[in-house]
Amino acid sequence: MKDKAPIKILLIDNHPLVLDGLKALLECYSHIEVVGTAGLARTGLDLALRTRPDVVLMDINMPQVNGIEAIDLFRAQLPDVRILMLSMHDSREYISTSVLRGARGYILKDVATEEIVQAIETVAAGGTFFSSGVSDALLERRPEDNAVPLTSREQDVLRLLAAGKSNRDIAAALGIAAATAETHRKNLKKKLGIGTTAGLTRYVIDRGLN
Numbered sequence: 001m002k003d004k005a006p007i008k009i010l011l012i013d014n015h016p017l018v019l020d021g022l023k024a025l026l027e028c029y030s031h032i033e034v035v036g037t038a039g040l041a042r043t044g045l046d047l048a049l050r051t052r053p054d055v056v057l058m059d060i061n062m063p064q065v066n067g068i069e070a071i072d073l074f075r076a077q078l079p080d081v082r083i084l085m086l087s088m089h090d091s092r093e094y095i096s097t098s099v100l101r102g103a104r105g106y107i108l109k110d111v112a113t114e115e116i117v118q119a120i121e122t123v124a125a126g127g128t129f130f131s132s133g134v135s136d137a138l139l140e141r142r143p144e145d146n147a148v149p150l151t152s153r154e155q156d157v158l159r160l161l162a163a164g165k166s167n168r169d170i171a172a173a174l175g176i177a178a179a180t181a182e183t184h185r186k187n188l189k190k191k192l193g194i195g196t197t198a199g200l201t202r203y204v205i206d207r208g209l210n
Contacts, residue, residue, distance in 0.1 A: 012044035041070035105129035128164035162204040
Protein backbone atom coordinates (compact mmCIF):
# COMPACT_ATOMS: atom_id res chain seq x y z
CA MET A 1 0.00 0.00 0.00
CA LYS A 2 1.39 3.36 -1.04
CA ASP A 3 2.14 5.78 1.78
CA LYS A 4 -0.03 8.89 1.91
CA ALA A 5 1.70 12.01 0.58
CA PRO A 6 2.91 14.36 3.31
CA ILE A 7 1.12 17.62 4.02
CA LYS A 8 3.00 20.39 2.21
CA ILE A 9 3.23 23.52 4.34
CA LEU A 10 4.65 26.99 3.75
CA LEU A 11 5.68 29.14 6.73
CA ILE A 12 5.44 32.96 6.60
CA ASP A 13 6.69 35.11 9.49
CA ASN A 14 8.97 38.14 9.56
CA HIS A 15 10.84 36.87 12.62
CA PRO A 16 13.70 34.56 11.51
CA LEU A 17 13.91 32.87 14.90
CA VAL A 18 10.22 31.96 14.75
CA LEU A 19 10.58 30.62 11.21
CA ASP A 20 13.65 28.57 12.06
CA GLY A 21 12.06 27.22 15.22
CA LEU A 22 8.81 26.23 13.51
CA LYS A 23 10.64 24.64 10.60
CA ALA A 24 12.85 22.59 12.94
CA LEU A 25 9.86 21.45 15.00
CA LEU A 26 7.66 20.51 12.04
CA GLU A 27 10.44 18.66 10.25
CA CYS A 28 10.36 16.17 13.13
CA TYR A 29 7.01 14.92 11.77
CA SER A 30 7.31 12.59 8.80
CA HIS A 31 3.81 13.39 7.51
CA ILE A 32 4.56 17.13 7.22
CA GLU A 33 6.84 18.61 4.58
CA VAL A 34 7.96 22.24 4.95
CA VAL A 35 8.24 23.37 1.31
CA GLY A 36 9.54 26.82 2.12
CA THR A 37 9.75 29.80 4.47
CA ALA A 38 9.31 33.51 3.83
CA GLY A 39 9.60 36.70 5.84
CA LEU A 40 7.11 38.74 3.82
CA ALA A 41 3.60 37.97 2.55
CA ARG A 42 4.32 38.76 -1.11
CA THR A 43 7.52 36.72 -1.03
CA GLY A 44 5.48 33.90 0.48
CA LEU A 45 2.87 34.17 -2.26
CA ASP A 46 5.53 33.95 -4.99
CA LEU A 47 6.97 30.90 -3.24
CA ALA A 48 3.52 29.35 -2.87
CA LEU A 49 2.85 29.73 -6.59
CA ARG A 50 5.99 27.65 -7.23
CA THR A 51 5.65 25.04 -4.47
CA ARG A 52 1.83 24.69 -4.28
CA PRO A 53 1.53 24.00 -0.53
CA ASP A 54 -1.55 22.42 1.02
CA VAL A 55 -1.43 24.78 4.01
CA VAL A 56 0.08 28.23 4.55
CA LEU A 57 0.89 28.98 8.19
CA MET A 58 1.11 32.77 8.38
CA ASP A 59 1.70 35.43 11.01
CA ILE A 60 -0.53 38.53 11.12
CA ASN A 61 1.87 41.32 12.08
CA MET A 62 4.23 41.72 9.14
CA PRO A 63 5.57 44.76 7.28
CA GLN A 64 4.32 45.90 3.86
CA VAL A 65 1.36 43.51 3.66
CA ASN A 66 0.04 42.07 6.92
CA GLY A 67 -1.23 38.52 7.24
CA ILE A 68 -4.93 39.44 7.15
CA GLU A 69 -4.50 41.48 3.97
CA ALA A 70 -2.48 38.63 2.48
CA ILE A 71 -5.39 36.20 2.84
CA ASP A 72 -7.12 37.96 -0.06
CA LEU A 73 -3.98 37.73 -2.20
CA PHE A 74 -3.63 34.01 -1.60
CA ARG A 75 -7.30 33.26 -2.16
CA ALA A 76 -7.26 35.20 -5.45
CA GLN A 77 -4.31 33.31 -6.90
CA LEU A 78 -4.39 30.03 -4.98
CA PRO A 79 -8.04 29.42 -4.08
CA ASP A 80 -7.42 25.84 -2.96
CA VAL A 81 -4.67 26.65 -0.47
CA ARG A 82 -5.75 26.58 3.17
CA ILE A 83 -4.66 29.50 5.32
CA LEU A 84 -3.87 28.97 8.99
CA MET A 85 -3.10 32.10 11.00
CA LEU A 86 -0.47 31.96 13.73
CA SER A 87 -0.41 34.98 16.05
CA MET A 88 0.42 36.17 19.53
CA HIS A 89 -2.83 38.18 19.55
CA ASP A 90 -6.13 36.73 20.76
CA SER A 91 -8.00 39.87 19.67
CA ARG A 92 -11.58 39.13 18.67
CA GLU A 93 -11.23 41.63 15.81
CA TYR A 94 -8.15 39.90 14.39
CA ILE A 95 -9.75 36.47 14.71
CA SER A 96 -13.11 37.36 13.19
CA THR A 97 -11.55 39.37 10.35
CA SER A 98 -9.22 36.48 9.52
CA VAL A 99 -12.11 34.03 9.36
CA LEU A 100 -14.32 36.34 7.32
CA ARG A 101 -11.47 36.87 4.84
CA GLY A 102 -11.19 33.10 4.42
CA ALA A 103 -8.67 31.74 6.94
CA ARG A 104 -9.44 28.14 7.92
CA GLY A 105 -7.98 28.43 11.39
CA TYR A 106 -6.30 30.65 13.97
CA ILE A 107 -3.84 29.48 16.59
CA LEU A 108 -1.78 31.32 19.17
CA LYS A 109 2.01 31.25 19.18
CA ASP A 110 2.21 30.02 22.75
CA VAL A 111 0.40 26.72 22.10
CA ALA A 112 2.21 23.38 22.27
CA THR A 113 3.79 21.97 19.12
CA GLU A 114 1.29 19.11 19.17
CA GLU A 115 -1.56 21.61 18.86
CA ILE A 116 0.09 23.30 15.88
CA VAL A 117 0.44 19.90 14.22
CA GLN A 118 -3.19 19.08 15.02
CA ALA A 119 -4.25 22.40 13.48
CA ILE A 120 -2.25 21.69 10.32
CA GLU A 121 -3.74 18.20 10.03
CA THR A 122 -7.29 19.46 10.58
CA VAL A 123 -7.05 22.33 8.12
CA ALA A 124 -5.29 20.18 5.50
CA ALA A 125 -8.17 17.69 5.75
CA GLY A 126 -10.68 20.45 4.99
CA GLY A 127 -11.73 21.32 8.54
CA THR A 128 -11.34 24.44 10.64
CA PHE A 129 -9.25 24.80 13.79
CA PHE A 130 -9.13 27.38 16.56
CA SER A 131 -6.86 26.99 19.58
CA SER A 132 -8.56 27.08 22.97
CA GLY A 133 -7.69 30.71 23.74
CA VAL A 134 -9.08 31.73 20.36
CA SER A 135 -12.32 29.83 20.92
CA ASP A 136 -12.77 31.67 24.22
CA ALA A 137 -12.31 35.02 22.46
CA LEU A 138 -14.81 34.07 19.76
CA LEU A 139 -17.45 33.26 22.33
CA GLU A 140 -17.13 36.38 24.50
CA ARG A 141 -20.51 37.88 25.21
CA ARG A 142 -21.38 40.87 23.05
CA PRO A 143 -24.02 43.48 23.89
CA GLU A 144 -26.20 42.73 20.86
CA ASP A 145 -28.76 40.01 21.39
CA ASN A 146 -29.34 36.90 19.33
CA ALA A 147 -32.10 37.47 16.81
CA VAL A 148 -33.01 33.77 16.88
CA PRO A 149 -33.48 32.08 20.27
CA LEU A 150 -31.42 28.91 20.64
CA THR A 151 -31.82 26.09 23.14
CA SER A 152 -28.93 25.41 25.51
CA ARG A 153 -28.09 22.25 23.58
CA GLU A 154 -28.07 24.17 20.29
CA GLN A 155 -25.75 26.73 21.85
CA ASP A 156 -23.45 23.92 23.00
CA VAL A 157 -23.36 22.48 19.49
CA LEU A 158 -22.77 25.91 17.97
CA ARG A 159 -19.85 26.56 20.35
CA LEU A 160 -18.24 23.30 19.29
CA LEU A 161 -18.86 23.99 15.61
CA ALA A 162 -17.17 27.38 16.02
CA ALA A 163 -14.18 25.56 17.53
CA GLY A 164 -13.92 23.48 14.35
CA LYS A 165 -15.19 20.23 15.85
CA SER A 166 -16.54 17.39 13.71
CA ASN A 167 -19.83 15.58 14.30
CA ARG A 168 -17.89 12.80 16.02
CA ASP A 169 -16.08 15.29 18.29
CA ILE A 170 -19.36 17.01 19.16
CA ALA A 171 -21.02 13.69 19.91
CA ALA A 172 -18.18 12.68 22.23
CA ALA A 173 -18.17 16.04 24.03
CA LEU A 174 -21.94 16.09 24.59
CA GLY A 175 -22.54 12.37 25.10
CA ILE A 176 -24.81 12.02 22.06
CA ALA A 177 -24.74 10.00 18.86
CA ALA A 178 -22.89 11.36 15.85
CA ALA A 179 -26.15 11.21 13.90
CA THR A 180 -27.78 13.40 16.56
CA ALA A 181 -24.93 15.89 16.30
CA GLU A 182 -25.46 16.02 12.53
CA THR A 183 -29.19 16.59 13.08
CA HIS A 184 -28.42 19.52 15.40
CA ARG A 185 -26.05 20.95 12.77
CA LYS A 186 -28.75 20.73 10.08
CA ASN A 187 -31.40 22.19 12.38
CA LEU A 188 -29.14 25.11 13.29
CA LYS A 189 -28.55 25.87 9.61
CA LYS A 190 -32.29 25.80 8.95
CA LYS A 191 -33.22 27.77 12.06
CA LEU A 192 -30.63 30.49 11.45
CA GLY A 193 -31.03 30.50 7.68
CA ILE A 194 -27.34 29.72 7.22
CA GLY A 195 -26.30 27.17 4.62
CA THR A 196 -22.71 26.38 5.58
CA THR A 197 -20.67 25.45 8.64
CA ALA A 198 -18.42 28.45 7.90
CA GLY A 199 -21.54 30.60 8.05
CA LEU A 200 -22.40 29.18 11.47
CA THR A 201 -18.90 30.09 12.66
CA ARG A 202 -19.41 33.64 11.40
CA TYR A 203 -22.74 33.78 13.27
CA VAL A 204 -20.92 32.94 16.52
CA ILE A 205 -18.25 35.53 15.79
CA ASP A 206 -20.79 38.24 15.05
CA ARG A 207 -23.12 37.60 18.00
CA GLY A 208 -21.48 35.50 20.68
CA LEU A 209 -23.25 32.92 22.86
CA ASN A 210 -24.48 32.73 26.46
